[in-house]
Amino acid sequence: xxxxxxxxxxxxxxxxxxxxxxxxxxxxxxxxxxxxxxxxxxxxxxxxxxxxxxxxxxxxxxxxxxxxxxxxxxxxx
Numbered sequence: 001x002x003x004x005x006x007x008x009x010x011x012x013x014x015x016x017x018x019x020x021x022x023x024x025x026x027x028x029x030x031x032x033x034x035x036x037x038x039x040x041x042x043x044x045x046x047x048x049x050x051x052x053x054x055x056x057x058x059x060x061x062x063x064x065x066x067x068x069x070x071x072x073x074x075x076x077x
Contacts, residue, residue, distance in 0.1 A: 017077045018059040021046070021066070024075065030068055045069075 019027075022037040025046070031037035038056050040046065046053050047067040048060070060066065064075040 016061065018061050019075065019077055020056075021048070021053060021058040021060055022056045024060055024066060024073075025068075028068075028073060 021041060022034060025031050025037040025040060026034065031040050041056050042054050044052050044054055045068065048058065049065055050067075060075045062075060062077050066073045066075065
């Protein structure tokens with residue numbers, strides 16, 4: 001296998017790191033379960049980078065800002 005093929009494979013195997021919004025919500029204690037996180041997100045009270053976000057599995061990347069109850073949280077992965 002030549003170097004170029006190895007480089008291309010490593011790009012495919014190492015996608016950019018992210019966390020889904022519902023997981024972020026649970027990790028920060030905004031909701032105790034996945035079901036509660038889903039309801040919270042769908043209710044429109046979560047903002048992502050200043051915009052209301054209602055997608056449960058929205059991918060969050062380093063530097064994104066999640067806002068809930070007037071507090072801002074910077075995503076760090």
